[in-house]
Amino acid sequence: MPMTAVAAGQETVTWADGTVEGVSDAYVRLSAPANITGLPSLSVPVGHDTAGLPIGMQLLGPPLGESLLLRVGHASEQTGPAHDLAPATRAALC
Known part of the structure; x- marks a missing residue:
């Protein structure tokens, strides 16, 4: 978004x-390009704006690249801002 x-x-x-x-x-x-082309996409949390609203990043993968996309998304979540949040807060973001 x-x-x-x-x-x-x-x-x-x-x-x-x-x-x-x-x-x-x-x-x-x-988000339309992924919907139109059929490419896999994934949104992962990357932080919050000044009002505290969540900000996400959309990742697009190659055709049939869902497993790669999920690995990249998982790595992003493990090292990004959401990683440092309390478990209940982190669960609410995902």
Whole structure:
């Protein structure tokens, strides 16, 4: 996703350059390539914004590369910011 969660009922997002985009379009824009091509994708937690909302990173794998993608995602989670959180907090992020 190009942004963290928006307020419930919010219909548009205004980017730093003044561009206005529908929330659904903003959320789908970066996930659509994997959906259209059929490439495996995975989202892993990478931290939090200043409001405490989770930030994720989308990983794309090669065709039939699910096992590679899962290994990379697992390594990211073991070494990334979520690794240092208490187990209950970490479980809530995943």
